[in-house]
Amino acid sequence: MLLKKISESFQKHSKRNAFCIDNTYYTYQQLAFAVSKIRKRLEMEALRGQKLVGIIAFESNDFYTYAAIYGSLFTGIGYVPINPDNPIERNNSIIQQTGLTTILTSKVDNLVKALVEANNLAVIVTSELPEVEIDYSCPTEKEDDTAYVLFTSGSTGVPKGVPISQKNFTAFIDAFFALGYTIDENDRFVQMFDLTFDFSVVCYIAPLVIGACIYPIRSGGIKYVSVYTTFEEHQITFACMVPVTISYLRPFFSEILFPKLKYTLFCGEPLYYDIALEWLKCTPNGKVINAYGPTEATVFCMVYDFDPEKGKTKSFNGVVAIGKEMDNMKAIIVDEHNDPLPQNEKGELCLSGPQVTPGYWKNDEKNYKSFFTLSTNGREEIFYRTGDLGTIDKDGDFFYLGRIDFQVKIQGFRVELGEIEYHVRNFTNIGNVVALPTQNKLGTTQLHLFLENYTGDFKEIGDYLATKIPVYMIPSSMSSIQLFPLNKNGKIDRKKLYELLTS
Structure with missing residues (x-):
């Protein structure tokens, strides 16, 4: 059970640091206190039948925003992160689609006031709640309960909701640790993403499971400069990044050396072979992993270890392979009729397994277009269409070839x-x-x-x-x-x- 592992970390590592935010450290005990007082307040909402709560995600380095996320999970209420810097029309749409009546926020500014007034919301200011005793208990988790809902852009101009169930969430965390990375309470994880971006989830959940410390990077300023400074000053050992981040660091590669960095996990866009090779020289003791997965499949669900020393340097059009499926996931390449294609044929990459969302939030039309059932090995399986063009080689490694809608006719x-x-x-x-x-x-x-x-x-x-x-x-x-x-x-x-x- 995921929450049980986090609760055990709160107790076992109470004196260790859970977060370092703007050079201020917060211990696991301090985090447990913050989570408990938010949880206490949210339990009143749960008694009223509340299933979802909104969380204003001001910055990727706001302590009480993270505490609110954990507090909602420990209450058994799903959370919906809302970036107040997004257009108010988009945020209003998210609030209305999910039927939110309550939001958690660490502060109330004009942006929050505008959302509250437009949607008649109740507000819980997490930084002002009274102190309570730490509650280490875990709620009864039901597989079908919603852990969180993230919204992605929709072709109609209306953002579409992707609910991730407790089953999806747990399956991802279990599959992540099954990858066998050598990480423990002594590791230092960086977190550089907007909390409405699903790649952030692994950055603020996985470290808590093992008692490690999280180093969030402030959203403002020149991002790649902050990344370099954080890596250098805090000797980061595990980093999740989108590849474009190291593109901006590339002019300085000859001056960069991060000997403590053990793992760099890339996801979110294509990782190019040449820059991956150059980055390895900056991390002489580290490994480069190329991960793949849409929001609909819970963060990522395929990985490829890029390791020139072992001859693992597969690529297509200069893009590093996305490798094989994580535990219990299945990927196939299909044609326009949903028929599976053989090796080395190009088609749409489709996914099935416990990490795949049960379906878009209250959007039957989109679900009909995005999911299909296929009989494999004598049983029916539901597959999600990623919209990505892919292929698979004789070794079972998959390759990302771009978006299908990036194909044009000339x-x-x-x-x-x-x-x-x-x-x-x-x-x-x-x-x-x-x-x-x-x-x-x-x-x-x-x-x-x-x-x-x-x-x-x-x-x-x-x-x-x-x-x-x-x-x-x-x-x-x-x-x-x-x-x-x-x-x-x-x-x-x-x-x-x-x-x-x-x-």
């Missing part, structure tokens, strides 16, 4: 944008490159290439591409911008690039 030919980006990276040695489709005045599709801080000759890129790909795949226009826009999860914001292109 002059009747199907074009994978990732292939173009791969060749441009090879030629320019620039990490951040994005090819996007656009419509010309005649209404036909053509390609535009964005490069980050490129000072060379665009014609040379075109000439090089002409030796590598068919002429219809060569972008008809190119431009350089100093810094690519990033979304709140630290990924390249393709939507913003589209807006730049159309403007």
